Amino acid sequence: MTKIVAxxxxxGGVGKTSAAVNLAWxxxxxxxxxxxxxxxxxxxxxxxxxxxxxVRGGASKLVRGKSDPAALLKGSDHELLDVLPADFSYRNLDxxxxxxxxxxxxxRRVIAPLxxxxxxxxxxxxxxxxxxxxxxxxxxxxxLVPLIPSPLSLRTLExxxxxxxxxxxKPRPRIVAFFSMADGRKTLHREVxxxxxxRDAGALLDAVIPAASxxxxxxxxRQALAGFAPRGRAALAYAALWQELAPRL
Amino acid sequence: MDARAIALLLPDGLSASGxxxxxxxxLPVVTQRAHAIDxxxxxxxxxxxxxxxxxxxxxxxxxxLMDAVTHAEQASxxxxxxxxxxxxxxxxxxxxxxxxxxxxxxxxxxxxxRLRSRHLPINVLDDVGKIVVRLHAEEPTALPGGERQHPLxxxxxxxxxRGYDGDLERVLAVLTGxxxxxxxxxxVLDDALAALGRPVGGTSSKLRIELDPAARADAAxxxxxxxxxxxxxxxxxxxxxxxxxxxxxxxxxxxxxxxxLQRELRGVFSPEPLRVFRDGFRGLQVxxxxxxxxxxxxxxxxxxxxxMGKSTAGDVAPLRQLLEQRLVAERRAMVAGLRSQRTHALxxxxxxxxxxxxxxxxxxxxxxARPIADLAAERxxxxxxxxxxxxxxxxxxxxxxxLHDLRKKGKELRxxxxxxxxxxxxxxxxxxxxxxxxxxxxxxxxxxxxVQADLLRALGDDIxxxxxxxxxxxxxxxxxxxxxxxxxxARAQFAESFAQFAAKPQRKIVTRTFG
Numbered sequence: 001m002t003k004i005v006a007x008x009x010x011x012g013g014v015g016k017t018s019a020a021v022n023l024a025w026x027x028x029x030x031x032x033x034x035x036x037x038x039x040x041x042x043x044x045x046x047x048x049x050x051x052x053x054x055v056r057g058g059a060s061k062l063v064r065g066k067s068d069p070a071a072l073l074k075g076s077d078h079e080l081l082d083v084l085p086a087d088f089s090y091r092n093l094d095x096x097x098x099x100x101x102x103x104x105x106x107x108r109r110v111i112a113p114l115x116x117x118x119x120x121x122x123x124x125x126x127x128x129x130x131x132x133x134x135x136x137x138x139x140x141x142x143x144l145v146p147l148i149p150s151p152l153s154l155r156t157l158e159x160x161x162x163x164x165x166x167x168x169x170k171p172r173p174r175i176v177a178f179f180s181m182a183d184g185r186k187t188l189h190r191e192v193x194x195x196x197x198x199r200d201a202g203a204l205l206d207a208v209i210p211a212a213s214x215x216x217x218x219x220x221x222r223q224a225l226a227g228f229a230p231r232g233r234a235a236l237a238y239a240a241l242w243q244e245l246a247p248r249l
Numbered sequence: 250m251d252a253r254a255i256a257l258l259l260p261d262g263l264s265a266s267g268x269x270x271x272x273x274x275x276l277p278v279v280t281q282r283a284h285a286i287d288x289x290x291x292x293x294x295x296x297x298x299x300x301x302x303x304x305x306x307x308x309x310x311x312x313x314l315m316d317a318v319t320h321a322e323q324a325s326x327x328x329x330x331x332x333x334x335x336x337x338x339x340x341x342x343x344x345x346x347x348x349x350x351x352x353x354x355x356x357x358x359x360x361x362x363r364l365r366s367r368h369l370p371i372n373v374l375d376d377v378g379k380i381v382v383r384l385h386a387e388e389p390t391a392l393p394g395g396e397r398q399h400p401l402x403x404x405x406x407x408x409x410x411r412g413y414d415g416d417l418e419r420v421l422a423v424l425t426g427x428x429x430x431x432x433x434x435x436x437v438l439d440d441a442l443a444a445l446g447r448p449v450g451g452t453s454s455k456l457r458i459e460l461d462p463a464a465r466a467d468a469a470x471x472x473x474x475x476x477x478x479x480x481x482x483x484x485x486x487x488x489x490x491x492x493x494x495x496x497x498x499x500x501x502x503x504x505x506x507x508x509x510l511q512r513e514l515r516g517v518f519s520p521e522p523l524r525v526f527r528d529g530f531r532g533l534q535v536x537x538x539x540x541x542x543x544x545x546x547x548x549x550x551x552x553x554x555x556x557m558g559k560s561t562a563g564d565v566a567p568l569r570q571l572l573e574q575r576l577v578a579e580r581r582a583m584v585a586g587l588r589s590q591r592t593h594a595l596x597x598x599x600x601x602x603x604x605x606x607x608x609x610x611x612x613x614x615x616x617x618a619r620p621i622a623d624l625a626a627e628r629x630x631x632x633x634x635x636x637x638x639x640x641x642x643x644x645x646x647x648x649x650x651x652l653h654d655l656r657k658k659g660k661e662l663r664x665x666x667x668x669x670x671x672x673x674x675x676x677x678x679x680x681x682x683x684x685x686x687x688x689x690x691x692x693x694x695x696x697x698x699x700v701q702a703d704l705l706r707a708l709g710d711d712i713x714x715x716x717x718x719x720x721x722x723x724x725x726x727x728x729x730x731x732x733x734x735x736x737x738x739a740r741a742q743f744a745e746s747f748a749q750f751a752a753k754p755q756r757k758i759v760t761r762t763f764g
Contacts, residue, residue: 050378051379073411073412074412075252075380075410075411075412075413077379077380222377
C-alpha cells in the first residue's frame with residue numbers, strides 16, 4: 001500500500017526540500033517506486049532534480065480535477081523516481097483549494113489516482129500553517145518534520161502537534177521529527193540534541209542530518225547527494241534516515 | 250516509470266561502444282560504465298509467455314516480467330531460491346503472480362535459455378544536463394552450457410523518460426534516420442532460442458495440418474498420426490518428470506485422437522495390425538486415466554472447496570491430503586507403465602507401421618487409395634447424423650450412459666473436424682465446431698461431475714479412518730452434493746445445446762458440405 005510522507009515544518013529553511021529529494025532518491029535506490037510532489041511554489045525540489053517547475057493548467061485545474069495528474073508527471077534521473085513538479089500558481093493554492101468542495105481533501109484527491117503506481121509519495125511542503133497545510137495533513141500518513149536543534153524549532157514542533165491534535169480530523173498523520181542542519185561545533189545544537197536524546201522515543205528519529213557543504217552544493221550540481229557525493233557525511237546521514245524511517249511507515 | 254520503450258538492431262559490425270561513439274557525435278550523451286548481466290529466461294513448455302509477447306527473466310535473484318521485444322518491465326518479484334520449476338503457487342503473492350496467472354494458468358515455468366549480455370548505458374541529456382532519454386546498447390550472447398557461446402546481433406534499447414516524449418521522438422528520428430537503425434523484428438530471446446536450436450514460441454501440441462483433398466486417404470492418415478505420435482513423444486518426458494499436469498493431458502489427448510482416427514479411418518489400415526495397435530493405445534489410455542482424473546480433481550479442488558463456505562472448507566483438508574496420496578501412488582504406477590518395454594515397443598512399432606503404410610499392399614485396406622476429402626466427408630457426415638439420432642433419443646428419463654455415449658461420439662466428431670478442417674470451408678467448419686463445443690461442454694460437465702463424485706465416494710472408508718475424518722466425511726458429503734447439483738444443472742442445459750447442434754440449418758449445411 002502506498003505510503004504518503006509529507007516533509008513539513010511551519011518554519012522555512014530547515015532542510016525540508018533537501019530531505020524530500022534525498023529521501024525520495026534513497027527509497028528509489030532501494031527499488032521502491034517513488035513520486036515526489038513539489039508543492040512549494042519556489043520549486044526548489046524541481047530545480048534540484050533539473051525539472052522545469054511548471055504544471056500545465058496550473059494549480060487550479062489540478063485540484064479541481066480538470067487535469068490528469070499522470071500526464072503532468074516528469075521522470076527524474078532515477079528510473080524509479082517521478083516528480084509532480086512545482087508551479088508558480090501554487091502560491092495561490094490556499095485560495096484555489098478554498099474554492100473547491102471539501103478543500104482539505106483537495107491534495108488527497110490529486111494523489112488518489114496516482115497512488116497505486118507508487119510505493120511512496122513524498123510531499124515537499126511550503127512552510128506555514130494554512131489551508132494547504134490542512135490538506136497536506138489530510139493526505140499524509142506521516143508528517144516528517146526536520147528540526148534545527150534549537151529551542152525555537154522545538155517550539156514549532158509543539159505547535160504542529162497541538163494543531164494536528166486539535167484541528168485535524170481522524171485519521172491523523174503520525175508526526176515524526178529528525179534533527180536537520182545540525183552543527184556539532186555549536187554548543188546550543190549539542191545541548192538541545194543531548195537534552196532530547198532518549199526523550200520522545202518513537203517520534204524523534206536517531207539519524208541526524210549534518211549542516212554540510214555537500215547539501216548546499218546540491219543546488220550547484222542539481223542532483224541528489226547520491227549522484228555526486230554518495231560517500232559524503234550528508235549522503236550517508238540521509239541514507240541512514242531512510243533506513244530508520246522506512247520500517248516505521 | 251511506464252515509459253515507452255523501443256528496441257533497435259545495431260548494424261552488422263557495429264559494437265556497443267562503436268554505437269556510443271557514433272551517437273556522441275549526433276546527440277548530447279553521457280556514456281556510463283559497461284556491465285555484464287546474466288539472465289535466465291523462463292517460460293512454459295508451450296511458450297505461453299512468448300506467445301503473449303512477454304518474457305520472464307531471472308537476474309540477480311529477481312524474476313522480472315517484461316515486454317519481449319523492448320524489455321520494458323511490467324512486474325517483478327524475488328525468485329524462490331534454487332527452484333528449477335515454478336508453478337504459480339511457488340511465487341510470492343503480488344503483481345508478478347497476478348500478471349502471470351492469466352497467462353500461464355496451471356502450467357509450470359522452467360528455464361528455456363540463458364543469456365549473458367554486455368550492457369552499455371548511454372543517457373541523452375537536455376540543455377540543463379537532465380536525462381531525457383535512456384539508451385543502452387546490448388551485446389547478447391546465448392549460453393548453451395559448457396564453454397561454447399553464441400554471440401547474437403547487438404541491439405540498442407531506447408527508453409523514454411516520462412514527460413519527455415518530444416525528446417524521445419527527436420532521438421528516435423536521429424537513430425532511425427541519421428544512424429539508420431531499424432526496429433528489432435523479434436525478441437532477443439527468439440534469437441537466442443534459434444541459435445541454441447531450441448523451439449521458438451514453445452512446443453505446441455496443436456495439430457495444424459494442411460491436407461491435399463486429392464491425397465490418398467492412407468497418406469493423409471499417416472500425416473495426422475505422425476503428428477500425433479510426435480505430440481505423444483514430446484510430452485512423454487514432462488509427464489514422467491511430473492513437470493505439470495498438462496504434459497499428461499496433452500499426451501492423453503494425442504492418444505485419444507489417434508484412437509479416434511484408427512477407428513474412423515479403419516479402412517485404410519490392415520485389420521490385424523490395427524487391432525493390435527488399437528489394443529495398445531487403449532492400454533495407454535487406461536494406464537494414464539486414474540492419474541489424470543486425480544489431477545483434474547486436485548486442479549478443481551480449490552474452486553470447489555471455496556464454494557463451500559468458510560466453516561466447511563477447513564474440513565476438506567484431509568480429503569485433499571488423501572487425493573494427493575492417491576495421486577502419488579497412481580502416478581508411480583503410471584510412470585512404471587510408461588517406462589515399460591511394452592510402451593516403448595508400442596510406440597516404436599506404431600512409428601514403423603506408419604512409415605510403411607502407404608507402400609503396403611492394399612488388398613485388405615479398401616479405403617487406402619480413396620481421396621481423403623471423400624472419405625473424411627463421409628465419416629463427418631455419418632458421425633454427425635449418428636449424434637443427431639442419439640441426441641434425439643435422449644429425454645429426461647434416459648440413463649446417464651446415453652449422455653456419456655453421446656459425448657464420446659461428439660469427441661470423435663470434434664477430432665474429425667480438427668483433422669480435416671483444411672479440406673472444407675472455414676465458414677462451415679467453424680460454426681459447426683462452435684455448436685459442437687457448446688454441446689460437449691455441457692456433456693463434459695455432466696460426466697466430469699459424475700466421475701469426480703464417484704471418485705470422492707470411493708475414498709469414503711479411507712477418509713473415515715483418518716484423523717479429523719468424521720468432519721472430512723461430512724464435508725465430502727457437501728462436496729458430493731454440490732457436484733450432483735452441478736451435474737443436474739448440466740443435464741438441464743442439454744436440451745438447449747443439443748437443439749442448436751442439431752438445428753435444421755445446421756443439418757442442411759452438413760448435408761451440403763459432407764454429403
